[in-house]
Amino acid sequence: MNRTPRTARRQRGMALIIGMIMLVLITLAVTTAFNVSSSNLKSVGNLQTRNEAVAAANRAIEEVASSLLVPNSDGSPSMTPPQQTVSLVDINNDGITDYTVVVAPPVCVRATKAIDTAGGTVIGPSGITGGASSTGSGLSTLPDQYNSVWDISTTVTDATTGAATAVRQGVRALLNKAQFEALCP
Structure with a gap:
């Protein structure tokens, strides 16, 4: 009779247990890799959506x-304060609104004198100084003008998910004295 020793039988059982442990470890490694790649894909998708929302906000800010x-139809300077606007943006041009951009009424944050018709020193934006002499230029009769900085705040809402993104931007506009007094208190 051909009998196998006891130690040989034990070794065959150990090979089965080690094989099962290796299968479990490989399964865990594959599951972890799948979860990591899935979360990376979600992160990239969220970043793309955010970038599209910022692009939609920038488009609306440019419109505002x-x-x-804008001057009145007769060419006189506008004295109407800016109003809130809503812009519907189709980012991929498929005919369906992708983002709704609500632009709050722009607010005049600061204004500095830009032209001094008296010929004195002018302090412009960012503290730049210089003479405002208009001798020989024919510009001595221009009214005083002001460099103004306006804060434009937007809220962008994704039509699909309802996620909201806020974007703020500063815009410079040249005002005459009447506009300065009426719109930049």
């Missing part, structure tokens, strides 16, 4: 900035 204090 270009219409900020």
Whole structure:
């Protein structure tokens, strides 16, 4: 009779247990790799959505900035304070609104005198100083003007998820004295 020794039988049982442990470890490694790649994909998707929302906000801010204090139809300077606007943005041009951008009424944050018709020293934006002499230029009759900085705040809402992103930007506009007194208290 051909009998196998006891130690050989034990070794065959150990190979089965070690094989099962290796399968469990490989399964855990694959599961972890899947979870990491899935979370990375979500992060990239969120970053893309945020970048699209910021692009939509910038588009709306450009629209508001270009219409900020547009002259009246007769050419006179506008004295109407800027109003809140809502912009519907289709970022991928498929005919469906992707983002709703609510632009709060722009607020005049600061204004500094830009032109001094008396020929004195002018302090412009960022503290830049210089003479405002208009001798020989024919500009001595221009009214005083002011460099103003406006704060434009937006809230962008994703139409699909409802996620909201806030974007703020400063915009410079040149005002005459009447606009300065009425709009930048």
